[in-house]
Structure formats: C-alpha cells, structure tokens
Amino acid sequence: MRKPLIAGNWKMNLDGAGATALARAISDASPSYGKIDLLVCPPFVYLKTVGSVLNGGAALLGAQNMSHEKSGAFTGEISASMLKDCGATHVILGHSERRHIYKETDADMNKKTLAAHAAGLVPIVCVGELLEEREAGRTAEVIRTQFDGSLAGVSAELMAATVIAYEPVWAIGTGKVATPQQAEEVHADLRKLIAERYNAATADQVRILYGGSVKPDNAAELLGQPNVDGALIGGASLKAEDFLAIAAAG
Numbered sequence: 354m355r356k357p358l359i360a361g362n363w364k365m366n367l368d369g370a371g372a373t374a375l376a377r378a379i380s381d382a383s384p385s386y387g388k389i390d391l392l393v394c395p396p397f398v399y400l401k402t403v404g405s406v407l408n409g410g411a412a413l414l415g416a417q418n419m420s421h422e423k424s425g426a427f428t429g430e431i432s433a434s435m436l437k438d439c440g441a442t443h444v445i446l447g448h449s450e451r452r453h454i455y456k457e458t459d460a461d462m463n464k465k466t467l468a469a470h471a472a473g474l475v476p477i478v479c480v481g482e483l484l485e486e487r488e489a490g491r492t493a494e495v496i497r498t499q500f501d502g503s504l505a506g507v508s509a510e511l512m513a514a515t516v517i518a519y520e521p522v523w524a525i526g527t528g529k530v531a532t533p534q535q536a537e538e539v540h541a542d543l544r545k546l547i548a549e550r551y552n553a554a555t556a557d558q559v560r561i562l563y564g565g566s567v568k569p570d571n572a573a574e575l576l577g578q579p580n581v582d583g584a585l586i587g588g589a590s591l592k593a594e595d596f597l598a599i600a601a602a603g
C-alpha cells in the first residue's frame with residue numbers, strides 16, 4: 354500500500370516572514386494528517402528557516418533543484434550534501450520550468466537523480482508533455498522517453514524509493530487541470546513502464562504524483578484514481594488553507 358505524498362512546490366515565491374508563517378500554519382495542522390506524507394519545498398535560502406519551524410514534525414522538507422556536482426568551482430550551484438545539511442530529505446528534479454526555461458535535459462536529470470540517491474535524498478523526478486505533443490498523440494512516447502533518460506542506471510532498490518511526478522506542461526499554473534481519466538491513463542502507463550524496466554514489485558512501490566492546477570475543489574477526484582499517489586502543488590501550496598484542504602482530500 355503506497356502512502357500518499359502531498360508536496361508543495363513554493364517555486365520562487367514568498368519572503369522570509371511569509372515562508373515562516375506558511376510553514377507554521379502547516380506545521381500546526383499537520384499532526385491531523387498522519388495517514389499521508391506532507392512535504393514542502395521552499396526556495397533554497399529559506400530551507401533552514403522552514404526546517405526549524407517544521408522541527409522534524411509531520412511535514413518533510415525538500416528542495417526544488419540541485420547540482421549533480423559534489424563541490425567545487427560551480428558558481429551559484431547547490432549540492433545534494435548542502436541540501437541534506439539544511440535538513441532536506443527530498444529534491445524536485447526536472448520540473449518543466451527547469452527543462453523549458455533553463456534547458457535542462459534528460460541527461461542532466463539523470464546525473465542529478467543518481468547524485469541525489471548517492472547522497473541519500475529522495476528525488477522527485479518530473480515528467481510531462483507539452484500541449485502540442487498531447488494533441489499529436491505523443492504523450493506516452495514523450496513520458497517514456499523522459500523516464501528512460503532521467504532514470505537510466507537507477508537500481509531497482511533505489512527506483513522503489515524514487516518519486517515520479519507527472520505534470521502535463523499545459524496544466525501547470527494555467528487552471529487547466531488534467532481530467533482524472535487523463536491523469537490515471539498516464540500514471541497507469543508509467544507504472545506499467547516501471548514493471549517493464551524493473552519488476553512488478555518495484556512498480557507497486559513507486560509513488561507517482563500528479564501536478565498541474567491541483568486545487569481543493571479538484572483534488573479528491575484526482576487523488577481517488579488508483580495510480581495517483583499524491584500531488585505536486587504549485588500555486589495552491591502557497592495558501593496553508595488550500596494546501597491543507599488538498600492534503601485532507603488525500
């Protein structure tokens with residue numbers, strides 16, 4: 354039985370006071386959500402502050418990106434060990450904003466995924482198709498290519514601990530949510546792919562999150578799909594009330 358994971362990606366939002374207040378509101382409420390894992394992913398500079406508010410409580414701490422390099426002359430980059438040092442347990446990798454704005458590739462994702470696992474961080478590997486790819490009937494092909502490229506060389510044991518986030522690019526920040534059937538179709542195909550590449554037991558353990566315009570009013574139906582194991586939430590994770598309402602639907 355997979356435990357649902359409800360993750361908030363705060364992206365490049367909030368200031369120190371806002372991050373602290375949001376973390377406090379989530380932390381105060383989170384003991385009531387013991388049947389799910391809650392995760393918040395603030396900007397790098399607020400990791401320690403948010404972590405100290407969460408204080409090892411019911412919400413976990415994650416980052417939004419990392420370098421695959423261990424250390425050295427990489428100006429502006431952050432390593433996996435630095436994230437761990439700040440208390441992070443998870444890291445989002447390959448978000449479509451990284452792929453499309455910063456031109457990160459599946460090969461980059463692969464290096465980062467392997468580096469995250471080597472450091473003991475749980476990678477949340479994002480995949481998702483563009484609208485034109487969906488309209489051309491290429492969704493499954495695009496997702497499978499991203500999966501294979503991003504996860505090459507990951508052992509079955511580490512695959513079981515990896516989180517996949519399916520985020521159709523056309524649904525991110527647009528208010529155009531995938532229907533529960535569209536989400537379930539891709540999630541089921543991803544689980545089938547994991548069984549093909551690894552085995553059924555591994556596929557059964559991997560948590561596959563849906564992301565893209567998840568809100569309190571659409572969360573229950575999405576999270577009710579058999580292969581949807583949680584959500585990666587952008588905009589709605591910036592309001593404690595909305596984030597917690599989505600968590601309650603999980």
Ligand SMILES: O=C[C@H](O)COP(=O)(O)O
Nearest residue numbers: 362525526565566587588
């Ligand atoms: O990482 C989160 C996704 O990009 C979804 O963002 P959104 O909930 O604002 O559509």
